[in-house]
Amino acid sequence: MGVVKTDEWLKKDSNPIKICQELKAYFHRMNEREIHHYLNEFGMYKRVSKPYIQQMIKYNVWGRVRQFFNDLKAKWQGPDIPIFIFPVDESSGLLSRDFRGKSGVSFRDKLFMFLSKEVGDEELKTVLTHEYHHICRLSMHEKKEEHYTLIDAIILEGLAEHAVCETVGEQALTVWVKKYSPGQLNRWWNLWIKPNQLVKRDDPKYVQLLFGKAFYPHMLGYALGYHIVRTYHKTHKLNIKETFTIPVDQIVAFYENQFKNQ
Structure with missing residues (x-):
């Protein structure tokens, strides 16, 4: 499946609660507010301006992640999963200080990346590599994540x-x-x-x-x-x-x- 066109979602309406309505099919028994609260703990934005989104599109964040993912998936022969890209929560001091403005979270069947508007290639590769490695390892083991x-x-x-x-x-x-x-x-x-x-x-x-x-x-x-x-x-x-x-x-x-x- 690869990179989902969340840039199109963001251009239509960047309200994170409405965005998370689009994600309900990927989270069983969770409503949009619960999904946003959960994803925000890992770096998803609370609010974002139109110029910020336009900057992300200008710097081809989605296209660059798509290229890096295709390369990594072929190299590792890993599973094809959906990747959701959203702006990072820049109000978080922890994300700014320790994570250099980027974060992510992965599940067995999906991956989220939370990125700043001018994120560099190395930061993109770092988040993607770390989170996709989780997915590759989880896919090779039958043990459920809740039992870890x-x-x-x-x-x-x-x-x-x-x-x-x-x-x-x-x-x-x-x-x-x-x-x-x-x-x-x-x-x-x-x-x-x-x-x-x-x-x-x-x-x-x-x-x-x-x-x-x-x-x-x-x-x-x-x-x-x-x-x-x-x-x-x-x-x-x-x-x-x-x-x-x-x-x-x-x-x-x-x-x-x-x-x-x-």
Whole structure:
């Protein structure tokens, strides 16, 4: 299916609630306001001006994503899914500071990208690579997303960021993957993550540890996931297609053995 013509939707009416009416067929048992609230948590805009949309069209955001997606899908032999592109919520300090004005969220059967009006090619490729890697890995496993444990999610994020490093370049990595030292991450693994690695989404600790909320370090799960995956990669030299199928337990067991030997 590829890139959906959401630019046409936005030109007709950019009201995000009306936009989300178009998405109801893709979200079971959710109304347009619930869909917008959910997508806004991942970066979808709350309001946007016509000149902003015109700038996105001028910079051919939809066409560039379409080209990058077709290239990536052919290279990875991944599934053909719909991609929805919308303006990013520029009022979010987190998105401006840590995500450099771009964000995304993926599901097994669809992908959303939230982008600034002058987003560069590297930022486009970074979001697309990270989120499409999720889709490729999810498509290779029967386990439903609602049954994913904390460690499943941590390794999923680490593998996706590894794909960004290998596909786009180390300079494209998110800021938090280099924020903490290996020693810090090892301590936090033993102190917080390992005892809670099997909690599921309905447990408050799942979100707290994955995103570093409450008193936990910012984006803890993401940073640790990348550290664990890269520790494995240094010895085993993972190629991208292997990262779609490699078991979580295999990566974690190797990481723990390395830590024990330090």
